[in-house]
Amino acid sequence: MIKSHQQPVIHLGSPGEEISRQDLQTIKKRFKQLNQLRAQRIQEFLQPRQRIFLELLPLLFHGNFTMLPGFISSTTPAGISEYKPDIQTINAARQFARNFNYSWAPAHIYSIEGLFLMGSVGSVAFSKTSDMDIWLCHQSDLAASAINELQQKASAIEIWAESLGLEVHFFLMDSRQFRLGQNTPISTESSGQSQHYLLLEEFYRTAIYIAGKSPAWWLVPAHEEGNYTRYIEHLTSNRFIPEHELIDFGGFEAVPAEEFISATLWHLYKALHSPHKSLLKLLLMECYASEYPVTEWLCRDIKKAVFQGNFLITDLDPYFLIYQKVEKYLQKTHSHDRLALARQNFYLKVMGSSDNALDASIRASREQYIQHIAKCWSWPITMIDGLKHTRSWDIQKATAEHVIIVQQLTQCYRMIMGFAREHVKPNQENSDDLKLLGRKLHSVLEKKPGKIEIITTHSEVHSKENALSIVENSPIGTNSGWALYLKYVQTATAKDFEPIQKCRTLIETLCWLVINGLYHKHLLINFSSHSLNMSDPELRSILRQINLFLTQNFIFDAPLDVYQSQKTPLHSMILINMGISDNERLCVMSERSDPLSYGVTRQCFIQTISRVSLSSWSEITTSHENGLDGLFKCLSDIINTNQKPLSLSNVKFVCHTPNRARDIVFRVEVLFSILVKLFSTPQHNLSPRYILPGGTSFYVFQSVNKTLNYKALASEKLLLNELARPQEQFSTLHFDRAVLENTPIPLIYSLNRPQVIQLFYYEYNADISVYIVDEKGALYTQLHSKASANHLLKQYAIFLESIISRALFENFLSLEYYAIEKSPDGIFSSNPVQLNTSSSNQELNLRITGEDTDKGISYTIYCNEKEFSSLDHGNQIFYAAYQHILQFRNANSHYPIHITDIDLPLSAFRIDNPEQLQTIHYLNYKQKIEDKFNV
Known part of the structure; x- marks a missing residue:
């Protein structure tokens, strides 16, 4: 404290009064x-x-x-x-x-x-x-x-x-x-x-x-x-x-009152990462707000001292002035816990948070200064001795302090929101800075399942733990989860000790341990679990990889401008089968080597998925899923939500499954790369589908309303039904190499193009398989036994050309025809063919038409020149037409009836919008009626 004599008081008058x-x-x-x-x-x-x-x-x-x-x-x-x-x-x-x-x-x-x-x-x-x-x-x-x-x-x-x-x-x-x-x-x-x-x-x-x-x-x-x-x-x-x-x-x-709000939010923001540096200023903002609109500014106290002439004998240190004002405010409001925290923060500001912050001589003078302050403000006798140990905190003390600090930050936040309701007009526009600060504050303080809480005081931990225990809750307990202890603890004895942290999943526990500074390469960990068999090398490897992942990608204090945009995930780490021990069924050798559908039994090696996700708002979240559905859910979420552009560099896959880890990681990386290529960027007028095997099922990925979804199909029959489903827009199909591998369908879809109807036929012995892919990628298949290829294809061609000729579709459609062949080694190939549909000996022209009425569709069927109407035959119209057709055949002859044209209202196809109409609707209706005729 400076010693000097009092200087004369100076008084400057108001305008109109004497001013020297x-x-x-x-x-x-x-x-x-x-x-x-x-x-x-x-x-x-x-x-x-x-x-x-x-x-x-x-x-x-x-x-x-x-x-x-x-x-x-x-x-x-x-x-x-x-x-x-x-x-x-x-x-x-x-x-x-x-x-x-x-x-x-x-x-x-x-x-x-x-x-x-x-x-x-x-x-x-x-x-x-x-x-x-x-x-x-x-x-x-x-x-x-x-x-x-x-x-x-x-x-x-x-x-x-x-x-x-x-x-x-x-x-x-x-x-x-x-x-x-x-x-x-x-x-x-x-x-x-x-x-x-x-x-x-x-x-x-x-x-x-x-x-x-x-x-x-x-x-x-x-x-x-x-x-x-x-x-x-x-x-x-x-x-x-x-x-x-x-x-x-x-x-x-x-x-303006808004400034007290924004300043308080700003210091709350700073306190999230450096609480002891910012809490005094935060409390000062609270003091100022409590005095509004007649705020007693500290700078005015300095000015008064200068005008009074006692500025050389008064302690006008800026931080002491803050402490002095906060002390009086908290004493007045009887906030004893907050007062203790304010004193602690003032001590840390004066003495530094580490021993090397001050030289010895300066430290000695500041210790005298603190003793003087403590005496003047009647600090508890033991308080300074307790504060001296602040620089040797362990994680337990830091965690306890974190709880206190978050309580104070929350209280400050509630105070300033109350101030806002009282002094700021409803619906008044806040500044962009204020909105950004609010987002930042909410993203850090909000607690939710799987989100990693970063201890605000973790940087104050100077005493590192050498050993700790990770223990899974007992299976007889009502609450499943994991706990972290600073002692050697087993599952059986865990109830006798208080954990330093409780988490729902193991991955959450490991991330909390790493991000809050407990991890180091010499750390000894006792792992106790009833559901996992985690080896020490695997646990250490996972911790190393989590630490590397966070070190490379996580930003503790993201700049405010990132909060101008909505929160998006940036990086993910996916751990496959974490803690899953070796299993005999994973060691079976097979030529079918896909880890997602392995061997004759189509076994999937994916058992668990643990994910760590880093967002643009500096949030760390974790999740745990099971099985193949868990993997696909995780990959789809990354595609849908991650910041674009997206690549394999945004995701790290980790697996330690014995004998299979490399194959599993490689397979999942390839799968993810395909999904990124197909679905991470919008494709104009395209709606691709990707099909791959998973276990004994098939999985179809497709983006609907710009969101990637997937569905499981339990059999090949259900898969074919899926391929036949009408599409809202043209859909390209991409097959994993093990899907429908014994059929020509993957080959057919490799030639598929929008606005083109393609007919493929494959002759095998006396049977002909017909595959038609319509203008939007929907697949029609039909097996014809003992049929004449020329006759059959001509019937299909007449039908397709009849539909197109009426120009029912918005855009012009073209027709292509291909013959499929199969080599001795099982490889399919195709060759384009030309069909001549003109014929003077056409046996039957069978055309089905109709119109909507109050009683439903009124049909008219034309068999060559003969007309059959619902008005005459009612519900028996199709039977009447069938009987007429039989008259043209010999008694012993039996060959299929083919419909040559269909001209029906949309209701016949159970659609209500012309834009939904596509060739697959006509083909399905054609087959439905022909099946009745050909019984």
């Missing part, structure tokens, strides 16, 4: 004196080689000196108002240029209006790990190219500072734009425009004047804060002080 020009200059000098003391505190803290940075800082921006750090060009904007380097600065410059001589011609216009340090630098919270935020204030009328060159210079000086072991960030500021609420700098301490006034308050409370114009705010007495703009205009227009001597960032005349 001398008093105004005295106020400026007092503020600069306070700033010099803070700057001196920084230099005392810095290492000797680092002190040159602050010594040279204003000179570097005052001119463009080729031999000094940061030189870009001789035309880079330079010159600081009211600055002249002293001999100490010139000597510092001569460390870079021995013959450096300073010469400067006075200018009427200076490009740089001011340099200010802000934040924790210069406060009792400054440590070796602290960075320096510097506001570099330039003229409002600088050209964009000049500002760009000034930014280059600032970046070069940042690099020089880094060589000295300092982390420095420059923020180029236009005071006029800032005053108007534009271009508020976004930093680690501020979310930008959503915190304009609260950032301004922090600036006035923490800023250290380096060089340039004096902030106009210094000259506005505390009782005139609400009249800030008018007061400054009064001072300058009446020439109490020259306007060119001032830089005006604005005041606190009308702070």
Whole structure:
């Protein structure tokens, strides 16, 4: 604490009252004196080689000196108002240029209006790990190219500072734009425009004047804060002080309630990853909000002390002022637990969270400072001793602290939401920043099954565990799941110990262990389970791979801009058969080697699926599924939800199944690659289907309404029914190599094209198999025994051409005909053929027509020239036509009847939209009637 005498009180009157020009200059000098003391505190803290940075800082921006750090060009904007380097600065410059001589011609216009340090630098919270935020204030009328060159210079000086072991960030500021609420700098301490006034308050409370114009705010007495703009205009227009001597960032005349909300959410956001760094500021926001609309700003306390003349004998350290205000607020509200947490956070800010944060001499002086604070504020006697152990936390202490912190964060969140309901109009639009902060906060604090909770204090754990136990709950218990213990625990004895973490699945347990810092390569793990047989090498391998996966892909603190988009998964890790021991049935040798449908019995080797998923919002989620359905569900979800473009690099497959792991992983990777190729990007006017075997069933993947789905078909017959199903749009078919491998169907679909009807026929002995793929990819099949190929194909051709000729379809359809052959080694091939449908000896032209009536469809059947109508024959119309046809045949002759044309309303096909109509409807109806005729 600084000792000095009390200086005289200065009172500046309101407009119309007496205002002394001398008093105004005295106020400026007092503020600069306070700033010099803070700057001196920084230099005392810095290492000797680092002190040159602050010594040279204003000179570097005052001119463009080729031999000094940061030189870009001789035309880079330079010159600081009211600055002249002293001999100490010139000597510092001569460390870079021995013959450096300073010469400067006075200018009427200076490009740089001011340099200010802000934040924790210069406060009792400054440590070796602290960075320096510097506001570099330039003229409002600088050209964009000049500002760009000034930014280059600032970046070069940042690099020089880094060589000295300092982390420095420059923020180029236009005071006029800032005053108007534009271009508020976004930093680690501020979310930008959503915190304009609260950032301004922090600036006035923490800023250290380096060089340039004096902030106009210094000259506005505390009782005139609400009249800030008018007061400054009064001072300058009446020439109490020259306007060119001032830089005006604005005041606190009308702070919107929304700022308290956004600032609280921002500090909540920061507290999620660095709680001990942010909780004091978060509580300060709560204090400020509780005082609204008459907020008692801390920066005003500093101003009052300067005007009262006791600023040199009062502790005006920015962090102490925060603590002091928070302490009074929490004592007033009797929040004893929160007060203890606030004291702990203040202690950590002063003493640092690790032993190497402070040098020995500085640590000793700060320990005295803390003792003084503890005495003044009546801290419990044992409190400091307890706080000293903070730097040796283990995971158990960190987890317990995490629970307390989350409770406080939740309480702050509820408070500010209550404040919003009271002070913000319903349905009022919030800023984009506010929406992003809300999304971030919700994504971290929301708890749901399978989501990994990241301990906010995990970085504070400095004592690593050497051994722990992972135990599955006893099967007789009502709650299934897993528990993590810091002792050697078995299933039988688990009820006697309290776990450090409980999870629903093993994969969730392992991810929690890794992401919260418990994993290291020398960790000893006791694994106890009644359902899994996990070997120690497998467990260690899985932990290594989870750790590598998270290290490579997970971002602990995603930037706010990612929350502008909806949450999407980015990366997944899929562990197959985790903890499944060797099994005899997995060792059977077979030529049919597909792990999804192996051997004669079509056995599937996929038993369990455990998934870890990383989202764009920095969320880690886990899930556990069983069997092939679990695998397909997982792969479909990745295709449907993952960020595009998608590739195999987004997914890591892991398997440790003895003797089969490599084959299983390779098969699943190939399957996933095919699904990505077919379904991860929309295909214009195409709706592909992919069919593969799985166990004894078949699985069909198809995208419906832009969502990939799959269905299981238990037999080959059901698969053929699926292929015959009408499609909303043209559907290409892709077959796994083991699907319908003994039929020509895969070959047929390899030739399939939209808007083309293709007829394939295959003669085998006396039978003919006909396959027709229509314009949308639906398959019609029919076996004809003891048929004449020429006659049969001509009948089909006449029927298909009759349908097309009426132009019922929206687009022109074409017909193609192919003959299929089979080689001695079982390979199918096809050859196009030409059919002549014209014939003068056509035996029968059988045409079925109809129209809708109130009583249903009224049919008319034409047998050559003979007409049969429902009006005459009622429900017996088809029988009457059949009897007529028999008259043309010899008594002993029996050959099939073929329908040559169908012209029926949509209701006959059980559809109601012409766009649904396709050739498969006609073919199915044709077969249905012919089956009745040919019984």
